[in-house]
Every structure is written in C-alpha cells, then in structure tokens.
Amino acid sequence: MASTIHHLREPPDPPDDQSRAVASAYDRSAKRWHATRTELPVNLRQLLNRMLIDCPPAPVVLDVGCGSGIPITRYLVEVGCLMTGLDASGALLEIARREVPEASFLQGDMRLVEPGGSFDAIIAWDSVFHVPRADHAAVFARFASWLKPHGSLLVSLGGSEWEGTSEMMGETFFYSGYAHTESLRLLREAGFDLLNHEIDDPSSRGHLAVLARKGASGHE
Numbered sequence: 351m352a353s354t355i356h357h358l359r360e361p362p363d364p365p366d367d368q369s370r371a372v373a374s375a376y377d378r379s380a381k382r383w384h385a386t387r388t389e390l391p392v393n394l395r396q397l398l399n400r401m402l403i404d405c406p407p408a409p410v411v412l413d414v415g416c417g418s419g420i421p422i423t424r425y426l427v428e429v430g431c432l433m434t435g436l437d438a439s440g441a442l443l444e445i446a447r448r449e450v451p452e453a454s455f456l457q458g459d460m461r462l463v464e465p466g467g468s469f470d471a472i473i474a475w476d477s478v479f480h481v482p483r484a485d486h487a488a489v490f491a492r493f494a495s496w497l498k499p500h501g502s503l504l505v506s507l508g509g510s511e512w513e514g515t516s517e518m519m520g521e522t523f524f525y526s527g528y529a530h531t532e533s534l535r536l537l538r539e540a541g542f543d544l545l546n547h548e549i550d551d552p553s554s555r556g557h558l559a560v561l562a563r564k565g566a567s568g569h570e
C-alpha cells in the first residue's frame with residue numbers, strides 16, 4: 351500500500367536495555383495483549399475522526415506503536431486510510447500483519463527507524479510513554495519531520511511527571527512521562543500547533559490525549 355515506504359531501511363536494534371525489555375515483554379505477552387484489544391473506545395473513535403477531518407481523501411497515515419493493529423490500524427483502514435504500522439515488537443507485528451493485511455508494517459524503534467516518505471497524519475497511541483522522557487522531544491521532532499506540511503498528529507502520553515515500571519499481564523513494563531504542561535510545551539517546541547488536549551482517563555495517572563497539527567515552523 352503506501353507507495354511511500356518501499357525503500358525502508360533494515361530495523362535497527364533497540365538502543366538500550368529498557369527499550370529491549372519493553373519490546374521483549376510485548377513479545378512474550380503478544381497474544382494476551384491482542385486479546386484485550388477488541389472494541390475501539392468511543393472517545394478514541396471520536397479523536398481519530400477529528401484527526402481525519404483535516405486530512406485529504408485516502409490519507410497516508412502512520413501508526414506508531416501499532417501493536418497488534420487492533421483496533422486502531424484496522425479502523426483507519428476501514429475508513430479509507432493508507433496505513434503503515436510501526437512497532438518494536440515482532441510478535442505483535444506478526445499478529446498485525448494477519449489482522450490487517452491491507453496495511454504495511456515495519457519493525458523498529460520510533461527513536462531510530464526511518465519510515466520513509468511523508469504522512470498526512472500520525473497516530474501514536476499509548477506508545478510514547480514507553481520511551482524514556484529524555485527522548486520525548488526528539489521523538490516529537492521526528493514525528494514533525496515525517497509529516498507533510500499541516501499534517502495531523504494524535505498522540506497519547508502518560509501525562510504525569512513519573513518514570514518507573516508497572517506490572518501488566520504478569521510482565522514488567524517501563525513507563526516515562528512529564529507533567530501535562532511540559533509535554534505540551536515540548537510538542538509546541540517541535541513545531542506543532544495544539545488543537546485539542548484532554549485528560550481522557552481521569553482514573554489513570556492522567557492519561558493525556560493531544561491532537562495537534564504541524565505548523566508553519568514544523569521541522570521538514
């Protein structure tokens with residue numbers, strides 16, 4: 351599909367133990383994770399639809415940390431997007447390739463990989479919070495550089511000043527985030543105009559969903 355990605359480089363190795371540990375934990379729990387991802391939550395569907403309003407027909411979209419492709423990559427294919435999924439976990443990508451055969455998939459670390467081409471929109475749902483926060487500014491700058499002018503970004507973040515590990519499905523996962531204000535500042539600094547941001551799960555540590563558009567000053 352997205353003809354823009356045919357010249358992909360080989361996936362680099364994750365750069366540090368934490369990243370390797372996160373990818374390995376998802377590899378080991380891939381089937382269990384996939385089993386939890388069924389319905390697309392209403393609030394997420396609304397955010398995705400809002401993201402698409404600003405896109406041309408048949409937009410070229412990158413799903414960063416796509417997991418098993420369910421429900422997000424699948425939904426975006428169904429509404430006419432040309433999808434590329436990027437993820438660090440080979441086991442999750444194996445499921446994603448089966449579940450969403452219409453999409454292209456690429457294995458790698460969002461801090462290192464070059465997806466090639468440029469995108470009308472990027473969704474990074476619940477993936478950036480696995481990256482050490484010291485790298486968040488660089489990740490946002492990379493997202494800006496992968497987007498076409500005025501491209502859309504929908505990103506979720508942990509939304510609190512916290513770094514540590516937490517248990518899920520019997521595995522230990524690393525999480526990292528800044529306070530909301532700092533995350534929003536970093537996104538602006540990377541060249542994004544912020545359209546909407548909301549704490550969409552008050553029961554969590556302040557899960558933050560941000561819809562943004564690459565502004566005139568966004569990195570090329």
Ligand SMILES: C[S@@+](CC[C@H](N)C(=O)[O-])C[C@H]1O[C@@H](n2cnc3c(N)ncnc32)[C@H](O)[C@@H]1O
Nearest residue numbers: 376415416417437438439459460475476477480
């Ligand atoms: C909580 S899951 C979310 C998956 C999917 N976005 C969803 O909502 O179902 C986090 C995903 O991010 C991926 N991930 C974590 N760190 C990553 C990194 N540095 N580069 C690329 N993917 C990463 C994991 O392998 C996992 O699939």
